[in-house]
Amino acid sequence: MTFRDRVEHRNGQYAVYAVACMRGGPQPDLLSDAGWWQTPLWQYAVFAVVIYSRAAAERRSVPVGEVARQIAAAHSLELTA
Known part of the structure; x- marks a missing residue:
């Protein structure tokens, strides 16, 4: 997205x-930061998750999928493909 x-x-x-x-x-x-007239911030939150996940994967030299699995495990979530 641009x-x-x-x-x-x-x-x-x-x-x-x-x-x-x-x-x-x-x-x-x-x-209070997001007004009713603004685009819902959740859409931008998804972009933030992608950015931080890619940065974490690059920093740890692991695939992004591994970062996602670690985050899910830390929060007792089960990922399905």
Whole structure:
């Protein structure tokens, strides 16, 4: 996906920063940060998951699927193909 305008770019940036923020402890206030007029942030959250998963896989020199399995195991989730 290509971000077409400043709002889409900002939403993507927010999602990436929110993940880093949550890792550090603070929780972003999604209800007040996202208005009813905006595209739902979950779409951008998916992009953030992809970005961080690829970065983790590259850093650990493992396939992205292995990163997904480790995350699922840490949260007691079962992945199906």
